[in-house]
Amino acid sequence: MSESPNQQTLIDQLLRDRDAEYRRAAKAEQQLKELSDAKKMKATYEAKLAEKEEALQKRDKTIEDKDNLIAQLEQKLLYLERKMWGAMSEKRRIPDDPNQLKLDFEQLEMTPEEEETARKAIEEITDYKKVTVKEHEKRVPVRQKLPESLPRVEEHIYPDGYKGHEDEWVLFDDTETSEHLEFNPAELYVRVTIRHKGMRKDTKEILTAPVQNEPIAKSYASASLLTDLMVGKYVDHLPFYRQVQMYKRLGVSIPPSTIESWFHDVADLMRPAYYRLRALVLATDYVQSDETTVPIINNEKHQTVKGYLWLVRSVVNNLIFFSYNEGSRGQKVVIQLFKDYQGAIQTDGYAGYNILEKFKGITTLCCWAHARRYFDRALTHDKARAEHALAQIGMLYDVERMADDQNMDTIQRMELRKRLAYPIIRAFEKWCICEQNNVLPKSPIGKAIGYFLNYSRQLVRYTMDGRYLPDNNLIENSVRPVALGRKNYLFCGNHEAAEDAAVIYSLMGCCKAVGVDFNEWMNYLLNHVHEYDNDYSKDLAELLPHSLKERAII
Structure with a gap:
């Protein structure tokens, strides 16, 4: 049966509509796909932009850090230049x-x-300065005379051709005199002690001369030799190995290990007086405290590590001691040093001292x-x-x-x-x-x-x-021997050596503070320290430099 024209037209129209609907659906699907791809692309671009923004921020922060670092280095450079070449006076x-x-x-x-x-x-204050300020007087350098206490050895020189009191010469009383300082090298000698024996006729008792107390038992080192070694290292800042070479030039070879052993023995002899010194310093009501570095050898790491020596100085009686606590700079050292102290403590503002504000009876001062x-x-x-x-x-x-x-x-x-x-x-x-x-x-x-x-x-x-x-410059001056020493002997071999050095630096600092020659004081100490071994009625403070000076012993 044949289709009518109207039906055919309707079918064609439906086919066209269907085709158009299909095209719209395909186009919409394509647009949806493109839209989804665009979102992905947007997210990708946004992620890339975020990464770039983060990188730029990091770069800006790095540049800022570098600028800050450069500024800090410039300030340090200016400070070091002033310290090296400029005037570092604390005066206004x-x-x-x-x-x-x-x-x-x-x-x-x-x-x-x-x-x-x-x-x-x-x-x-301004008016007082106007009245008291004086004009600076230029000093003309003058050659100082040699000390009168030195012995004089006269050397007479006569005119050319003079051979004695002859008739053709007339010597005048007027002479021209000049002085020159001469030097005789150090001299080593062996002191031989001979102890004689004898018998009393009435008691038939055989007696031998008593054994003299030497600083170190069963050692050939005398007090003068030990004093020279300690003064060489802690006053003249000469390492022991240099002193070994100096003694070789004088004809004696001393093993370095022997000198190290003597060093520990000398510190042990001084330790009782050192603890008495600490007690005297902490018994006063006004002290200054500071700390300084000292390199210590770490045998496990085979390198030096930074340790700290603590200083406490009594402004009242002008005594000072150094303390070494395993090289720590922690707050625990402050607590241990001043746990029983009562009075004023002046420091440089190091945060470790802040705990002292909580201690009853302690007044903290700054510099x-x-x-x-x-x-x-x-x-x-x-x-x-x-x-x-x-x-x-x-x-x-x-x-x-x-x-x-x-x-x-x-x-x-x-x-x-x-x-x-x-x-x-x-x-x-x-x-x-x-x-x-x-x-x-x-x-x-x-x-x-x-x-x-x-x-x-x-x-x-x-x-x-x-x-x-107003400041703690007094105790900062006491740090100088340690600063000079570490530039020469470079380090302490271990914690025990650093503790021994603290003992010697303490008593050396006391000598310097009261104007006593460390060489003379140490020689006296080594010769008399054993007198206090068994007599507990004696006060070890009698061996301290200020006490010996007050009694005019040294």
């Missing part, structure tokens, strides 16, 4: 602008009474010289602020010079500090608080201001007592 330098001496009280949150007190203090050094290092970074700070700190030392010039006692010095130094410190603290927010915390000037504000309470406490010093 005069600022370029005289107005740097003034404080702008309007910008500080101070009461009118505080402003007036600080202003009067600054005016009084103005350390605070000043921070501002001194900031001169090239922020000259205006640094010079202003140095000028204010300089006035505190002007107060000390006023007290010295007028020979004030401790009570008068304390009153002067409270009247002049304390108001200046209060005004300086206000200035630092105002300026702290205007500088970068990690910049040199920011670190200087931060250091002062962190330790301002400990820094101002020196005004409480006229005996207290």
Whole structure:
């Protein structure tokens, strides 16, 4: 049966519609696929962009870290250049602008009474300096005369041709004299001790001369030889191996192992007096403390490690001791050193001493010289602020010079500090608080201001007592023998050797502090130390340098 034209038309229309619908579906499916691919591509691009952004941030951070590192290295380089070639004096330098001496009280949150007190203090110090400052007198170098205590050996020289008292010569009483210092090398000799025997006729008792006490039993080393070795190393900073070569030139060969053994024996002989010294120092009510490095050989690692020697110096009786606690610089050493101490302790602001603030009966002081050094290092970074700070700190030392010039006692010095130094410190603290927010915390000037504000309470406490010093330069000077020594003998062989060195450095430091010759004192100690072996009624403090000097023994 044939289809009618209308049916055929309808079928064609349906086929066209079906075909168009298929095309739309295929196009939609293609668009959906493309859309899905676009999302994937977008995610891929976004991930790549994130990676690039992260890499750029890392690069920027690296560049920033490098810039900070370069800035730090530049500051260290400037500091080292000044240390090597420039003046490292702790004395105040005069600022370029005289107005740097003034404080702008309007910008500080101070009461009118505080402003007036600080202003009067600054005016009084300035007026005193105008009156007392003297012109510098140029010193002309003069050749010093040789000591009169040295023996003189005369050498007579006559004119050419003179052979004696002849008729053709007339010698005048007027002569020309010159002096030259001569040197005789050291001389070694052997002291032979002969102990004689005898018998008393009445008792028939045979007696032998008593054995003399030598420093080290069953050793041929005398007190003078041991003293020379210890002085050579700890005063003249000569390593033992150099001294071995020096003795070889004098005709005696001493094995290095023997000298090392003598070194430990000498330290053991000095140790009882050392512990008595520690007790005397810690019995006073005002000490200064510091620490310094000493290289120690680590036999397991076959290299040197950094150890620390602790120093404690009594400002009251001018005694000092070194302590070595397995090379540690930890807080536990501070606790062990000062657990029973009562009084004032002055330090350089090392964080390990912060625990002392919690100890009852201990007053902590800080060092103005350390605070000043921070501002001194900031001169090239922020000259205006640094010079202003140095000028204010300089006035505190002007107060000390006023007290010295007028020979004030401790009570008068304390009153002067409270009247002049304390108001200046209060005004300086206000200035630092105002300026702290205007500088970068990690910049040199920011670190200087931060250091002062962190330790301002400990820094101002020196005004409480006229005996207290504004800085701990006194104990820093005691570190110098150790610093010179480690540049020469380089290291200690082990912890025991470092402990022995601490003993010798302690008593050597006491000799230096009271003006006693270490050679003379040590020779006396080695000759008399065994007198205290069995007689417990004697006080070992009698062997200390200051005691022997007071009794005019050395």
